[in-house]
Amino acid sequence: MNIILLGPPGAGKGTQAQRLQAERGMVQLSTGDMLRAAVAAGTPVGLKAKAVMDAGQLVSDDIMIALISDRLEQPDAKGGVIFDGFPRTTAQAEALDAMLAEKGLKLDSVVELTVDENALVERVTGRFSCAKCGAGYHDRFKQTRVAGVCDACGSTEFKRRPDDNEATVRQRMAEYHEKTAPISNYYADKGLLKRIDGMADMDKVHADLAAILNAG
Ligand code: ADP
Ligand code: ADP
Ligand code: ZN
Numbered sequence: 001m002n003i004i005l006l007g008p009p010g011a012g013k014g015t016q017a018q019r020l021q022a023e024r025g026m027v028q029l030s031t032g033d034m035l036r037a038a039v040a041a042g043t044p045v046g047l048k049a050k051a052v053m054d055a056g057q058l059v060s061d062d063i064m065i066a067l068i069s070d071r072l073e074q075p076d077a078k079g080g081v082i083f084d085g086f087p088r089t090t091a092q093a094e095a096l097d098a099m100l101a102e103k104g105l106k107l108d109s110v111v112e113l114t115v116d117e118n119a120l121v122e123r124v125t126g127r128f129s130c131a132k133c134g135a136g137y138h139d140r141f142k143q144t145r146v147a148g149v150c151d152a153c154g155s156t157e158f159k160r161r162p163d164d165n166e167a168t169v170r171q172r173m174a175e176y177h178e179k180t181a182p183i184s185n186y187y188a189d190k191g192l193l194k195r196i197d198g199m200a201d202m203d204k205v206h207a208d209l210a211a212i213l214n215a216g
């Protein structure tokens with residue numbers, strides 16, 4: 001089963017994708033994580049993407065489409081993927097359709113997490129993750145069980161994203177409205193779009209998502 005999680009920055013896409021990955025063996029394909037890895041490794045893509053990401057703008061469609069196309073070639077992608085942060089433009093959505101058709105893969109559901117935008121700045125500015133395993137946390141909404149220790153791997157090192165500041169979040173929300181929101185209609189027209197309440201607590205969002213997957 002292959003699904004897309006849609007929603008603005010801070011909607012909870014990564015949180016839900018990590019949980020589906022752990023519980024169902026689906027593979028989370030986070031284009032944001034891929035780009036951050038490229039930036040850290042200093043690859044040509046990373047060098048191009050860094051300033052764009054820091055400004056809260058979208059990296060070019062060409063780069064993103066190539067990145068996802070390569071990633072889908074890896075064998076683990078055959079067992080079911082969760083697209084987290086891709087597609088973000090109509091051009092990316094169209095390219096994804098073509099890629100999936102060519103690889104003999106099918107899109108089962110597109111799930112949009114609907115959120116109250118007023119909550120997003122706090123969600124994003126309070127976000128941090130384990131430096132070792134990537135598990136996601138929040139200063140208020142998802143603290144580690146033991147202070148300063150990752151629940152998943154026991155590491156005591158954490159990191160915050162340079163773009164998770166208020167000014168950049170507002171720019172990313174503007175980009176979302178202008179360029180990404182229109183793809184909801186693209187998938188609604190195909191009969192694939194489902195919406196769930198992203199303001200509910202994480203377990204409820206997970207249960208709603210699981211119900212969609214189990215029905216499909
Ligand atoms: P996205 O991947 O859509 O940008 P994240 O999954 O990283 O969003 O969530 C953003 C922040 O909000 C994280 O720190 C996460 O722990 C927290 N969060 C995610 N889902 C919820 C929720 N349903 N309620 C409260 N906080 C949440
Ligand atoms: P969030 O989880 O807060 O929505 P991401 O980690 O998905 O953020 O993305 C971080 C940044 O990486 C984006 O602001 C953008 O600059 C870039 N990015 C990630 N995915 C894409 C994409 N599909 N198209 C263009 N830019 C992307
Ligand atoms: Zn960890």
